[in-house]
Amino acid sequence: MRRWSLLAQFAQLPGIARLLLLTQLAFNVGFYLVVPFLAVHLSKDLAMAGWAIGVVLGVRTFSQQGLFVLGGALTDRFGIRPTVLTGCVLRIVGFVVLAAAEDLGTVLTGTVLIGFAAALFSPAVESALAAQGAALEDRGIITRTELFGLFAVCGEIGAVTGPLLGTALLGVDFGLTCSAAAAVFALILAAHARWLPRGARDERRPLQAGWSDIARNRTFLLFAAAYSAYLLSYNQLYLALPVELERVGAESALGWMFALAAVMVVTGQIPLARWARTRLGATRALPLGFGLLSLAFAVVAAWAPWTPPPGPFGLAPAVAFVVLLTLGQMLAVPVAQDLVPRLAREDNLGSYYGFLSSAGGLAVLVGSGAAGGLLDLAAQPAAAAAVPWLFLAALPAVGGLTLLVLARHYPNENRSH
Template sequence: MPAQIPPAHTPPARTEPVRLGDVWVALAGLSAVFLLEMLDNSVLTVALPTIGRDLSASTTSLQWVSGAYSVAFGGLMLLFGSVADRFGRRRTMLTGLVLLALVSAATPLVTSVEQLVVVRALMGLAAAMTTPGSMALTFRLVATDDLRVRALTVVSTAGLVGLAVGPTIGGLVLAVAPWQVLLVANAPIALVALVGIRAGVRPDGPDDLHREPLDLLGAALGTAAVTGVLVTPTLAVEGAGTAAWAVAAATIAAVAGFVLRERTARSPMLDLALLARPLVASGLAHKAAAGLATAGLSWLVTLQLQSAWGWPPALAAVGTLPQVVVLLAAGRFVGPFVRRVGLERAAWTSATAVVVGLAVFTVAGRTGYPAVAVALALVAVGMRVVGAVAGNNVLAGLPADRTSIGAALVDTASELATAVGISATGTVLAVLVPGSVTVAHPTAAHTTAVLGAVQVAGAVVTCAAALLVGVGILRGRRRRTDPAPTSAPLPSTQQPAPTTSQESSRA
């Protein structure tokens, strides 16, 4: 039987907050955690050409500078979600923040691309320790859906602004400082998050935790499966035929072993039945679609502006400002929009906007910067909504004692989609562009090859993201005929998570 995961801790000595100002210290710390998650990859994206030249890195090596973080993060997220439920969510988050600060501060010691990949993997491990608890704790800070969406919007705003301003900040910093500064900057943000969580989030009590054994075999199989999915196309592109086939076979075996293990283990890392819940499946699909499209667009825009059009990093950073402006300006409209159309429709329409943005860039991006600006704005509009709504839908579709694993699922879906987006675009570029995409003095033929590869990669990622949106819409419709999920009892001071029937009445 699957292990029963206890509900997140709610301080028994106080009543539920009636406004967000009552929990502002906790929200500040949790927002800083999400800022780290989203800022980390985006701020480094604009620096990839500079890193490639500085460390003499190949295209596939640059792919793993970003991909190593996503692989470690996505592969270990569920494991550390389980660890947090057993040994304390607050304790696990604080440990991860300390590790992240230390690894970030050590970045100036990096002298090769291999060392940088290791640093990025360690950062992903630290992020896997900190992130699962952030959404679950935010969801449980308040009791009503309106306040929950507002709280999740506050936290996601910090992350989405980080995602949007990351390239701008990165480009401006590169104009006056080495690229290592971009990673060292994680350390002070981690310290801010640490202070906010220590001051605003109470430690878990003994009744909030359980001592079921960790599913280490399931965690190992899951991590192996994720890594194999990303490594196989890279090996195939590099011509390592035998190795590619061997890794592909090992990946299939790992996926099958993971499914079998989670179905038969007494204390599985992930109860696979949770994924079949309509609201959970649709929310994860929309979140993954948005993450896939955003990751693809971010890298493709950076490469087109710098490697194809020859823009310096600072100008390329300014070129991403439409995304920043829209993200900041759209914040006040999220709540009214969600109340008007309902949570389910808000999720799929916002995910669709992200995919349409990537499609606009794919079809018209090479015609000039105005098309790029429109694509960035569309993606920003969609991400502004889906960042809060899809996660809320997943948690609302789960029993009340499963929100921690639900938060881990949301972040795992997003990170895996990001890693797949990076892997897919990197693989297409490596196949279609001779040599490296970051040559110092590109020829006309090289520029043409880069533009063509960017368009093909954009089309591949757009189709994959659109398919995920379609799956999300179909699964969301299923919930109207499926029974509502049941919830385990919560402490008297905590309200239950909304059920499917409750969600239908609100929408």
């Protein structure tokens, strides 16, 4: 397939693949409709203390990222369809509970349900997409890397649309926003109950089978450890970027920076994924992508000690940071998502994807804590302002070098058509 048009590629896909892609879009719409505004609601509407808000947000992250490894194993044990449907039901219940919550205990209950729903839902959808991608690649319709590229585009569209809708509802009632999110997931539930096949990789194997397989797969364990630097790096859009914008006195530009990243993903992800798959392969695309991640932090490190120039030129390091970080993500992630099933020998995909996500979540938890302590040095131009950025640059650099060393152990990328 030679056309790079998003709609052209989408139209050629079979119904199940389209369902999975639209699911990711709707999933992010429902999620980002509520979660970015949760802290505001807890503070202003429920008058919760800062420590309580921190606990809620931390519990949400752990119940999602930390439990992905369990959700993936449950996918392999019970099958994709029941896991997806259960995740949808839990998220609907979670949003309903959150809409009615007026105390910390109830808020935590709703938050845990919302997080665990994603831990069930996401590995199941990713493993279904991987299986679909392998079949479509064998038929010459689309490569699995490109299919995961489309998956990223749909997710990005949802991640942009959700906050816009949430902002529109922010002046109304938070309960209404939660109800709207629950309605989105009710539609997702209905669609999967109607169209997701009952036999989609429904092997019903022992719960620990995937974990045992992962424990014996040393190449994948090293890959997961190295790749976790990606999620930590990309998370710095929310932690480190605001610090740089504060340094140059342009805090209001944060929304524009997110918009820039979204436009890059929506317009450039598909051709870049195709180029990475056909011209580079995982052996070169992953180290190159991680090199761009590292370079993004290094550019800011070079500028951080100096007084920023006046006007829009002061935003140059932040813009370079967003562009390089997004390019690194666009280059590495679809290739990595295609590589995971090959490292897993196309088996126990839920467990493998779940483990990869949980490894990234652990890296974010540990790494962002360390980075957060150092980022105070970057708030003002000084010699020490480069230190946190250099620390952050070193992490994907080490990850990329590790992936480069591992490259000789990657399975053959070529498929017969």
